[in-house]
Amino acid sequence: MKILVTGGLGFIGSHTVVELQNKGYDVIIVDDLSNATISVLDGIEKITGKRPEFVQLDIRDLAGVSKLFSNYNDILGVIHFAASKAVGESVERPLLYYDNNLVPLINLLKELDKKDNSHFIFSSSCTVYGQADVMPITEDAPVQQAMSPYGNTKQIGEEIITDVTRVSNISAILLRYFNPIGAHESTLIGELPNGVPQNLIPFITQTAIGLRKELSVFGDDYDTVDGTCIRDYIHVVDLAKAHVAALDRLIKGDNIEKVETFNIGTGKGSSVLEIINAFEKVSGVKLPYKVVARREGDITQAYAATDKVNEILGWKAELSLETALNSAWKWEQKVRK
């Protein structure tokens, strides 16, 4: 069964391709290499013993997408990762984000709409909830006004999919990720941030290895256990497995609705200081950090209610925070060698 994975050389995409191949799916990766390197294919091949097919394509190009679907007329499902994800950049360059994150989605849905039966998995984000009033956050918590063009593209993307599936043969699952971290235990694939990392864990590992002077902790005056923000950090391998579970569900026709939404998190919140402590324990490295002002747009806390995804999708996060941090640290050391 052929599955098209857009952005399949990226951080979450590459880990998902590994899990798909491990489960016997045939994968075609489409990536424009704008934020990934071709050598990721070697890592995937070493882990799984199989090199996925690869097509270099910017999927904003509808003609290119049409050609792809006619070359591979047996595509059974699409997992769509290809997107831009830097919140700050999206504020500076909104049109780039609306173009990169919505045009490819529309192009893919146009092609899938021509098929009798097709399946679509969308990378969404817990960012759609904004600062939810109630913790843990359930899937029926209200979607709040987006705080950035990036966040808005995820909300609009969800709405486009919902509208299209209503009148087509496409069934879809929206996965709202909490904070993906870590790397494959083989250290053959992992996260490769461009420039100065905006996310906490790559900034920590780059500081620990000496690439950055110190970590800035963005605020310690939040209303939380220790004043720092709380997030739900999930191992990328667990997250990757959620995509396989979602795809299996759609292919078997077990879905109850044309569009289903699941939170993908561990259900456990950790503060920034707890993350620093846990990282120091697993790595044995003392992390230089200082507390600075809050980062604009940050919410106080977000962690997932996981009952729905546990019961309905039959998926549960299995790997611990320590395992995730250890894998991120091993990956950083490997990359810098």
Ligand code: UD1
């Ligand atoms: C961020 C985005 C979110 C996006 C996700 C993608 C913002 C406000 N949110 O989530 O929309 O879906 O990335 O990966 O940008 N922190 C520090 N120092 C740092 C970096 C982070 O203290 O150098 C803190 C942050 O304040 C936050 C936590 O660490 O409390 C996690 O930050 P980050 O990894 O950027 O994730 P989010 O902000 O949750």
